[in-house]
Amino acid sequence: MKTTTILISTALLAAPVVAVAQRDVPPSPGTPKSFRLAAPRTFQLANGMRVTLTPFGTTPKAHVRLVLRAGALNEGARETWLSGLAGDMLVEGTTTRSASQLAEDFASMGGSLFAFAGADETSVGAEVLAERAGDAVALIADAAQHPAFPAASFERARETRLRQLAIALSQPQPIALSTFRQAMYGDHPYARLYPTEAQLKGYTLEQTRGFWARNSGAQRAHLYVAGVFDAAAVEQAVRRTFDGWARGPAPLVKPPAPVSRRQLQLVDRPKAVQSTIAMGLPVLAPSNRDWIGLNVTNALLGGSFGSRITSNIREDKGYTYSPFSQVSARVQDAYWMESADVSAEHTGASLQEILREVDRLRTSPPTPQELRGIQNYAAGIFTIQNSSRSGIVSQLQFANLHGLGSAYLTSYVDNVMKVTPTDVQRVTQRYIDPAKMTIVVVGDSATVAPQLQPFGAAVP
Amino acid sequence: MPHRRWTIALLMLAASATSAGAQAAPTAPLQIPIDYRTLSNGLRVVLSRDTTTPTVAVATYYNIGFRIEPRDRTGFAHLFEHMMFQGSRNLGKMEFIKLVQSNGGILNGSTRFDFTNYYQVVPSHVLETMLWAEADRMKGLAIDSTNLINQQGVVKNEVKVNVLNQPYGGFPWIDMPMAANTNWHNAHNFYGELKDLDAATLEDVEKFFRTYYAPNNAALVVVGDFDPAATWQWIERYFAGIPAVPQPAKPDISEPRQEKERRKSRMSERAPRPALAVGYHLPERYTPDWYAFGLIDQLLGQGRDSWFYQELVQKRALTGDVSASPNDLGNYYNYDGPMLWTVSVFHDSDVTAESIVSAMDSRIAELQSRPVDAATLERARVKLRSAFYSTLEGLNGFGKADLLACFALFEDDPALINRLMDGFAKVTPEQVQRTAREYLRPTNRTIVQVLPGAQAAAAGVPSQGN
Numbered sequence: 001m002k003t004t005t006i007l008i009s010t011a012l013l014a015a016p017v018v019a020v021a022q023r024d025v026p027p028s029p030g031t032p033k034s035f036r037l038a039a040p041r042t043f044q045l046a047n048g049m050r051v052t053l054t055p056f057g058t059t060p061k062a063h064v065r066l067v068l069r070a071g072a073l074n075e076g077a078r079e080t081w082l083s084g085l086a087g088d089m090l091v092e093g094t095t096t097r098s099a100s101q102l103a104e105d106f107a108s109m110g111g112s113l114f115a116f117a118g119a120d121e122t123s124v125g126a127e128v129l130a131e132r133a134g135d136a137v138a139l140i141a142d143a144a145q146h147p148a149f150p151a152a153s154f155e156r157a158r159e160t161r162l163r164q165l166a167i168a169l170s171q172p173q174p175i176a177l178s179t180f181r182q183a184m185y186g187d188h189p190y191a192r193l194y195p196t197e198a199q200l201k202g203y204t205l206e207q208t209r210g211f212w213a214r215n216s217g218a219q220r221a222h223l224y225v226a227g228v229f230d231a232a233a234v235e236q237a238v239r240r241t242f243d244g245w246a247r248g249p250a251p252l253v254k255p256p257a258p259v260s261r262r263q264l265q266l267v268d269r270p271k272a273v274q275s276t277i278a279m280g281l282p283v284l285a286p287s288n289r290d291w292i293g294l295n296v297t298n299a300l301l302g303g304s305f306g307s308r309i310t311s312n313i314r315e316d317k318g319y320t321y322s323p324f325s326q327v328s329a330r331v332q333d334a335y336w337m338e339s340a341d342v343s344a345e346h347t348g349a350s351l352q353e354i355l356r357e358v359d360r361l362r363t364s365p366p367t368p369q370e371l372r373g374i375q376n377y378a379a380g381i382f383t384i385q386n387s388s389r390s391g392i393v394s395q396l397q398f399a400n401l402h403g404l405g406s407a408y409l410t411s412y413v414d415n416v417m418k419v420t421p422t423d424v425q426r427v428t429q430r431y432i433d434p435a436k437m438t439i440v441v442v443g444d445s446a447t448v449a450p451q452l453q454p455f456g457a458a459v460p
Numbered sequence: 461m462p463h464r465r466w467t468i469a470l471l472m473l474a475a476s477a478t479s480a481g482a483q484a485a486p487t488a489p490l491q492i493p494i495d496y497r498t499l500s501n502g503l504r505v506v507l508s509r510d511t512t513t514p515t516v517a518v519a520t521y522y523n524i525g526f527r528i529e530p531r532d533r534t535g536f537a538h539l540f541e542h543m544m545f546q547g548s549r550n551l552g553k554m555e556f557i558k559l560v561q562s563n564g565g566i567l568n569g570s571t572r573f574d575f576t577n578y579y580q581v582v583p584s585h586v587l588e589t590m591l592w593a594e595a596d597r598m599k600g601l602a603i604d605s606t607n608l609i610n611q612q613g614v615v616k617n618e619v620k621v622n623v624l625n626q627p628y629g630g631f632p633w634i635d636m637p638m639a640a641n642t643n644w645h646n647a648h649n650f651y652g653e654l655k656d657l658d659a660a661t662l663e664d665v666e667k668f669f670r671t672y673y674a675p676n677n678a679a680l681v682v683v684g685d686f687d688p689a690a691t692w693q694w695i696e697r698y699f700a701g702i703p704a705v706p707q708p709a710k711p712d713i714s715e716p717r718q719e720k721e722r723r724k725s726r727m728s729e730r731a732p733r734p735a736l737a738v739g740y741h742l743p744e745r746y747t748p749d750w751y752a753f754g755l756i757d758q759l760l761g762q763g764r765d766s767w768f769y770q771e772l773v774q775k776r777a778l779t780g781d782v783s784a785s786p787n788d789l790g791n792y793y794n795y796d797g798p799m800l801w802t803v804s805v806f807h808d809s810d811v812t813a814e815s816i817v818s819a820m821d822s823r824i825a826e827l828q829s830r831p832v833d834a835a836t837l838e839r840a841r842v843k844l845r846s847a848f849y850s851t852l853e854g855l856n857g858f859g860k861a862d863l864l865a866c867f868a869l870f871e872d873d874p875a876l877i878n879r880l881m882d883g884f885a886k887v888t889p890e891q892v893q894r895t896a897r898e899y900l901r902p903t904n905r906t907i908v909q910v911l912p913g914a915q916a917a918a919a920g921v922p923s924q925g926n
Contacts (some may be wrong), residue, residue: 380564
């Protein structure tokens, strides 16, 4: 049994205030309050499954989430979306409960069962009224361990996926992201966001059931409960319904070797009034000591409303509405990416300004004042992310997936505050190199192709 | 909205009902503390403490939405919202945004049918700074034509990314109000025609601000971990001196009772599958019918146990999901006029719209022909209550601030938030049946379709009537 305490400091340093002659100056912030979350309690069952219970808040609801190390990573080259299809089937009933019964049971708890697969994990859970948390644990256990995989539901689920696939690929943002991932990850499963239609049509019930059977089990599972609940009752429900689960396989470890060089791809979208840009490159994994420095750098560069890239291409130039940069992580892997939908006629200018902002940060460090504002922002966002049941679970889930240990969360704010202007410049130089970026543009080729010439030879 | 279109998740309210088959007693209903005062200049202020985390949500709501924007300036209410981030007397462009972010907070604004809102979620100790900043821009803007031209570019890009470059852009949230309503205030393109956005002038901006952005047309809400005495002092200090402005009479935004089914379809070259939405005019707010309809929404449209999901997905496999919403741009509570309940699905081309509508009708008929059984109604109430809690918590306390602001602004009664449950508790199976008969009439509905194909084939020639 392991007990950790998450202590989040909101002791941000006072933000700089820009004083201009003849203007009133904003009143200075008061004294920060400290923020101590109730301690999460983690324990392990004999079969290897881990459980983390976190009391939080006063709203009489509980978030219950079973996280399994099974996702796109576990799919073969011709199995894209098989993990998603398996997740779809978990809501279609168990060996003792029909889909309708399962839906009604969850509804009577004030919740609805969710089951979805990501790159590394599948999450199965529900958010229910407080007094029903233990019942929800039992139902989730049933859905994960004894799914029925009814044939009729499978046909429909596959048809639904075919429709979702067609709709996703009619939108420029999914096209841009999947092209970006493909260009960077090559043969690794992280490259494959969408199957072909023919591939999806070929998936069978047995294949899907087989995927779940091969990839689920206690050893790969971590159950999280956060919110208002009776801890003793929940623990009892966990032991009663999960103790008998087979250990199953150990998590698969298969880190990618992403491409890190300038590549330019233009995907033609005839007559598109905007170009959708996805550009970036592989960076470091979350366990690296520069991880927090990189995240602070990202917030300053493009990851916040007041960031440099957003200030430039939105608030100065008006080229776009929602530009955004992010650091996106998978197991032993992450990339930095800027995405933006820009007016077609400003595609080249937007790329130029984005790269110019990257170069500017590589050339000179930010002022201590600019950095201080971003550190406060990053620390504040972290507190806000820890201010909801699902947010707390997601933070714990992230730390566990990447093996960061409990200190990651408790010392996060302190580490954010330790980042220096020189760190930001160094991290940008080391990890965000324009020469190594993959640039994907989805747009009207006739308008856009000439604008892309300065950025490399475009592969259609 | 300055950044991304946010939509509050589902919503609704429920009674302190015992959940069917519950093994433990349900927790007592939440009672939300409310301290409500109106300043001498007419500003309505609500404080509600919640010390779960050391943060506060500050929400400022103006009683001006896109229903009553100028007729030759579609999209202006929303464009104006962007201007509120472009500079005020003591905070230049980007300074408001940086003031919030550099103090560890988040911010946004949005324009809806009946209000425009601005909010921040910040660490508690920054509350006074936020109140000062919000008061500063209520006092006046300091912007120039460069700011306006810049934001016209940003807003046009917003319309492009959310509508014009999307296969189903505007479905059903712009399409349905335009098709189902007859009063211009409810039926125009509120995101704005690009030419109208281009036509906006600084004079328009100034006039709009002078007219509507007055304290007596606004509500200020603070939710979270704050000191009440100090907070009231700050609010008096920063807001009380802002002068009231006489407000123009509100135009008539009512919709007549719909007597005939409407249909409208458009082609979209980029859409790979048909999309279908069916919209019904909702009962007037806070009437017995309205409370009953809140439960009908849960019963027919929300969750996998709902009758529409069971019929359309589980039983007939006509689609993979059914989405139902009593307000496509918000929730069941944050509006002040006619509203539509919209059910939408995406389906394959070999499934006809008629088969989907008739499957829905079969379950509606069940609701109309006899009183619903007690257990099913009870389950709807439990779902409602649970969804309501989530609505209140949305965005770290902002969801609660949203409802308090709307109830202060529209009803002069923020305490309504604690009484809504009583209304839903009183709904009987007979009331549900009566409400279904009146409001789920085919003649009260509008069917909107987006069909795959070249626009030339059907653009601008919606088929009307049936």
